[in-house]
Amino acid sequence: MADRYLNFTGTAPGRFLTRRLGLPQPSALRRWTPEKPSLEGELLHLTAGDSLHGSSSVRQLLTRTNLTLATDASTSRPVAVVLDATGISDTPGLAQVHAALHPVVRSVAENGRVVVLGAPVSPSDHHQAAAQQALEGFVRSLGKELGRGRTATLVRVRSAGAAESTLRFLLSPRSAYVSGQVIEVGEASEPEQPPVDWDRPLAGRTALVTGAARGIGEAVASVLARDGARVVVLDVPSAQGDLVRVADRIGGTALPLDITADDAGERIASALAPGGLDILVHNAGITRDRKLANMAADRWDPVLDVNLTSVLRTTDALLKSGTLNRGGRVVATASIAGIAGNVGQTNYAASKAGIIGLVRSLAPGALAEYGVTVNAVAPGFIETKMTAAVPLFIREAGRRMNSLAQGGLPVDVAETTAWLAAGASGGVNGQVIRVCGQSLLGS
Numbered sequence: 001m002a003d004r005y006l007n008f009t010g011t012a013p014g015r016f017l018t019r020r021l022g023l024p025q026p027s028a029l030r031r032w033t034p035e036k037p038s039l040e041g042e043l044l045h046l047t048a049g050d051s052l053h054g055s056s057s058v059r060q061l062l063t064r065t066n067l068t069l070a071t072d073a074s075t076s077r078p079v080a081v082v083l084d085a086t087g088i089s090d091t092p093g094l095a096q097v098h099a100a101l102h103p104v105v106r107s108v109a110e111n112g113r114v115v116v117l118g119a120p121v122s123p124s125d126h127h128q129a130a131a132q133q134a135l136e137g138f139v140r141s142l143g144k145e146l147g148r149g150r151t152a153t154l155v156r157v158r159s160a161g162a163a164e165s166t167l168r169f170l171l172s173p174r175s176a177y178v179s180g181q182v183i184e185v186g187e188a189s190e191p192e193q194p195p196v197d198w199d200r201p202l203a204g205r206t207a208l209v210t211g212a213a214r215g216i217g218e219a220v221a222s223v224l225a226r227d228g229a230r231v232v233v234l235d236v237p238s239a240q241g242d243l244v245r246v247a248d249r250i251g252g253t254a255l256p257l258d259i260t261a262d263d264a265g266e267r268i269a270s271a272l273a274p275g276g277l278d279i280l281v282h283n284a285g286i287t288r289d290r291k292l293a294n295m296a297a298d299r300w301d302p303v304l305d306v307n308l309t310s311v312l313r314t315t316d317a318l319l320k321s322g323t324l325n326r327g328g329r330v331v332a333t334a335s336i337a338g339i340a341g342n343v344g345q346t347n348y349a350a351s352k353a354g355i356i357g358l359v360r361s362l363a364p365g366a367l368a369e370y371g372v373t374v375n376a377v378a379p380g381f382i383e384t385k386m387t388a389a390v391p392l393f394i395r396e397a398g399r400r401m402n403s404l405a406q407g408g409l410p411v412d413v414a415e416t417t418a419w420l421a422a423g424a425s426g427g428v429n430g431q432v433i434r435v436c437g438q439s440l441l442g443s
Helices: 004-009 012-021 055-062 091-101 126-146 164-170 215-226 237-250 264-271 297-320 346-370 392-400 410-421
Strands: 042-047 080-084 113-118 151-157 181-185 206-210 230-235 253-256 277-282 324-333 373-379 432-435
Touching: 004 012, 004 392, 042 055, 042 091, 055 080, 055 164, 080 091, 091 126, 113 126, 113 164, 126 151, 151 164, 164 410, 181 432, 206 215, 215 230, 215 237, 215 277, 215 410, 230 237, 237 253, 264 297, 277 297, 277 410, 297 324, 297 346, 324 346, 324 410, 346 373, 346 432, 373 410, 410 432
Parallel strands: 042 080, 080 113, 113 151, 151 181, 206 230, 206 277, 230 253, 277 324, 324 373, 373 432
Antiparallel strands: none
């Protein structure tokens, strides 16, 4: 369903009226298109203190993001600003963060990006920990101030060499609905191998997407195929018609299967072509909403079974059987509901919070034993057929209650999933990335 308020605020009368009334003024977000795959403008590279990775090394990394580095901060109107604050180790050093960004933040172009590079928080130096943790509050607040489709993100970098995929994502239109996030980039389990073609970073990789017959799952399958992956789309047999349509459109393979079956993992493994699986995307999910006092077991059990138990069971089976190759990626779908809770969704919120627990617990061991990363995306208000059926006033509240003052699109979740699925994203592990426009709930 079209966002009529967003369209109205894009007109001259709409801008005048919403400004006079103090109403939200969302900007139409600039997303990836084949015609305009990159942000257009200059990138301003700033440093607060001494970079832990060397300013020249970071600068060299930024030159590979398809943006031109600005040469004069005083005259530039950058489309992106990257502030290297990795060397900030005490609270007086935070003044340098203010001094660097204060003069330029107003000049960032509409739909621009502000990325702050931080260091991992030290468990043994409480002064460094305080200063680096302060950057999180700083960036989350900045994301709520920027407006006009601009976003802010903190990237804690342990290895600059492993950060290229993440910076390419954040400094591109693909990250349009990701803001106010804190992303940890550690050492990859194996040396990073950049793709031959950054426009098709998944070439040669095989992906499986569950719940792919429609909605977010269909969008994920489409973006993975666009990026070069061979995609197997899975959904329940009753959705076979839609599933085959999706598979035919993206040049993939349809696999009608109930993901809650005890032997789903084994059946997936046997259905794959030789070579196994490189990307496993757990997207299948259902809702059966009722307040807990009115929720019978027949509304609780299916939600936990589809949304959580099947994810645990199939992931375990595919890891232990060796079906998931070394260098593989598991991306599960959590939700803002699992972070902030939601009235009438104790079952759904429990299942999605469970996904977060799965990711945090499994990620270190899966990387060490199998060479596989495990991450999650947590969508906020995403414009789908399900949200189109929500009553008008609740729908409008869902759309406006984030820093970008609008709902996201399924492609926003898909773009984030594709970044996490990339072979060059091996330094990103155990992360839960909220694709919510920096929702004001749970953020």
